[in-house]
Each structure stands twice: as C-alpha cells, then as structure tokens.
Amino acid sequence: MLIVRGAVKDYDWGVVDGLQKWSGEATGGPQAELWFGVHPGGPSPLVDYRGEPTGEHLADHFDIDAIPLLVKLLAAARPLSVQVHPPAAVAAAGWAAQDASDPRPVFSDPFEKTEMLVALGDFEAFAGWRPLHQAIDILLGLPGTAPAVSALESGDIASAIPLLLGASTPAAVRGLPDAARSAGLPAPEVAAYETVAQMYPDDAGAMLSPMLAYLTLSVGQAVYLPAGVPHSYIRGTGVEVMTSSDNVIRLGLTHKPVFVDRALEALVDDLEPQFMDTVYGELIWPVNSPFVVRMLESGIERIPAGAYRILLLIDGSARVVSDLAEIALRPGIAAVLSSDDPDAFVEADGLVAVVQSTER
Numbered sequence: 001m002l003i004v005r006g007a008v009k010d011y012d013w014g015v016v017d018g019l020q021k022w023s024g025e026a027t028g029g030p031q032a033e034l035w036f037g038v039h040p041g042g043p044s045p046l047v048d049y050r051g052e053p054t055g056e057h058l059a060d061h062f063d064i065d066a067i068p069l070l071v072k073l074l075a076a077a078r079p080l081s082v083q084v085h086p087p088a089a090v091a092a093a094g095w096a097a098q099d100a101s102d103p104r105p106v107f108s109d110p111f112e113k114t115e116m117l118v119a120l121g122d123f124e125a126f127a128g129w130r131p132l133h134q135a136i137d138i139l140l141g142l143p144g145t146a147p148a149v150s151a152l153e154s155g156d157i158a159s160a161i162p163l164l165l166g167a168s169t170p171a172a173v174r175g176l177p178d179a180a181r182s183a184g185l186p187a188p189e190v191a192a193y194e195t196v197a198q199m200y201p202d203d204a205g206a207m208l209s210p211m212l213a214y215l216t217l218s219v220g221q222a223v224y225l226p227a228g229v230p231h232s233y234i235r236g237t238g239v240e241v242m243t244s245s246d247n248v249i250r251l252g253l254t255h256k257p258v259f260v261d262r263a264l265e266a267l268v269d270d271l272e273p274q275f276m277d278t279v280y281g282e283l284i285w286p287v288n289s290p291f292v293v294r295m296l297e298s299g300i301e302r303i304p305a306g307a308y309r310i311l312l313l314i315d316g317s318a319r320v321v322s323d324l325a326e327i328a329l330r331p332g333i334a335a336v337l338s339s340d341d342p343d344a345f346v347e348a349d350g351l352v353a354v355v356q357s358t359e360r
C-alpha cells in the first residue's frame with residue numbers, strides 16, 4: 001500500500017483555485033485537474049504518513065500493468081473541448097504510426113481511454129449525440145447549415161461534422177442560443193449555448209455543439225463514456241475515473257490542436273453514454289466497464305485483493321487498514337493498492353472515492 005497526492009494540471013478551463021482543498025495550495029490561477037496514477041503526463045508524487053513528499057512517484061514502483069486506471073479530481077469553470085477518445089485498436093495503431101519527433105502529436109500513449117465522471121455537485125455536460133431531428137431543428141436556425149442538415153437528414157454524421165466546421169462564422173456562433181430557444185430546448189440548455197457562444201465566439205467547434213446531447217448530473221450521479229463517444233464537459237466538479245490514458249482527440253472549443261479526420265476515425269457509431277442514476281454509497285458499475293466506483297460516506301468496507309484499488313479521500317477523514325499498514329487519509333490524499341496487496345478495510349467518516357479495476 002502506497003500513499004499519493006495528485007499532480008496538478010492548470011488547464012485554462014479550470015476553476016481558479018478550484019482544487020485547493022485537495023491540492024493543498026492556492027495558486028491564484030485555474031486548477032483544472034489533479035491526477036492520481038502512473039501516466040507520464042502527470043505522475044503522482046508519493047507522500048509519507050504526514051502527507052510530506054518523499055521525492056518518489058507512484059510510477060517509480062509500478063507500471064501501467066499494475067496501475068491500469070487513472071483517477072482525477074476535475075473542476076471545470078467553462079466548457080472543455082469537444083472531444084473523442086480512441087478505442088484500443090485506434091490508439092495502438094495511431095501510436096505505432098506516429099513519428100516520435102512530431103511536435104503536434106495526436107496520441108499521448110498507445111492505450112484506449114474510457115472514462116466516467118462522478119458528480120461532486122451539480123455538473124453539466126454534452127455527452128453523445130442528440131436525436132438527429134433535434135440537432136436538425138437547432139441547426140435550421142443558423143445560417144449556412146443547409147448542406148450539413150441534408151447530411152444529417154440521411155443519418156450521415158461523419159459528413160455533417162466537416163460541413164458544420166466549414167459553416168462556422170461569428171454570426172452563426174452568436175446565433176446558437178436563439179436557435180436553441182427556437183427549437184424549443186429548455187432554459188438550462190439554452191444557457192449552455194449562451195456559454196459556448198460567449199466563451200468561444202471564434203471557435204469553429206462551437207458549431208458542433210448542437211449535435212451533442214445535453215446532460216445534467218446531481219451529486220452522486222455519474223456518466224460513463226466508452227471510448228469512441230463524443231463529449232464536452234461544460235461545468236462542475238467531479239471525480240473522473242479512466243483507463244490510464246491521455247488520448248484526447250479534439251474537434252473544437254479549444255486552443256489545443258484539432259484533428260478532425262482522426263476524431264472521425266475514433267468515433268464508434270453504436271456506443272452511447274451510460275447515465276448512472278446513483279447516489280453516494282451505491283456501487284457504480286457501468287456495463288462493460290473496466291472499473292467500478294463507490295462513493296463511501298460512512299462505515300467500514302472490505303476492499304478485497306485481486307484488483308487494483310485506489311481510495312481517494314474527498315471530504316472528512318478515513319482510515320485504510322491492511323495487514324501491512326494503517327493509513328489516515330486527508331482530503332486529496334489517496335491510498336493505492338496493487339492487485340497483489342492484501343485485503344484492505346476502509347473506515348470512512350466523510351466521503352471516500354473507492355475505485356477498483358474489474359479486469360485484473
């Protein structure tokens with residue numbers, strides 16, 4: 001059993017000091033994500049029993065075979081990029097074909113990225129495709145979208161995407177909220193389009209947002225996104241669990257490079273987001289998921305050997321006990337157990353994210 005804290009990511013969409021409670025420091029700038037895992041993009045530092053850094057990282061002790069999951073705390077002040085994560089075969093082939101010296105690499109690693117967001121408060125997201133008739137209703141209210149609309153009328157999303165990106169003008173993006181309102185969408189969805197239009201007036205990717213389904217999560221609810229499903233988180237704070245990959249292929253709403261053709265290759269037609277109507281305490285186990293999560297508020301639970309396990313304290317206090325060690329967690333500190341580590345018990349008084357792999 002090892003103890004880690006998160007590696008901070010200060011992406012521009014983060015909340016100013018939004019993760020301070022868990023990062024332990026105010027920076028006066030955006031704090032977007034804290035990473036708990038071995039991914040080279042954000043290796044987690046090991047800490048001692050008092051929470052002081054030991055100078056080592058989790059990745060010094062384990063590789064991805066032992067630590068197959070990446071857990072994050074995420075705080076979004078505004079929409080993240082419209083993105084899709086590659087399925088395993090696309091990631092492996094893309095990584096192998098990629099020139100290691102490419103200054104604008106598409107792939108960060110050779111692995112699939114399948115993810116789930118568990119809301120720690122009200123959370124808004126675009127996830128998966130809207131019913132096409134509804135997307136069409138919105139797009140009909142925007143100038144220059146007739147070719148894309150006719151592609152969508154024949155169910156051809158892959159053709160509609162580049163047509164919409166090509167139809168982007170400042171006037172069209174400004175028109176998003178009115179078009180959403182005219183299409184009869186409820187006020188929170190119209191407000192989401194107001195946010196997109198305000199924050200990304202010159203971003204062609206804004207034109208793709210009408211194609212995405214809108215979703216709100218309340219505290220404890222979750223959305224599971226298999227690789228290949230398009231999405232864009234809009235706002236909120238949550239725990240994010242994923243396979244240990246940073247492969248994000250962006251279509252828009254970002255200053256980072258956009259790779260439309262590669263994103264089209266990564267899309268999977270017959271997969272959808274899974275909305276998990278859970279509350280704290282319930283096991284969150286999406287169909288075909290490589291992980292399960294339980295947000296434990298109180299009581300004692302056995303966390304058996306035989307799977308990778310990470311227990312991240314969100315609120316209050318918790319103890320993790322095994323034959324080998326006993327650890328008192330503080331918010332933002334996680335206990336990590338490989339599948340070979342013995343059974344452990346967690347005693348929670350607050351909120352602990354208990355994450356376990358299901359594949360090994």
Ligand SMILES: [Zn+2]
Pocket residue numbers: 083085115231
């Ligand atoms: Zn994502």
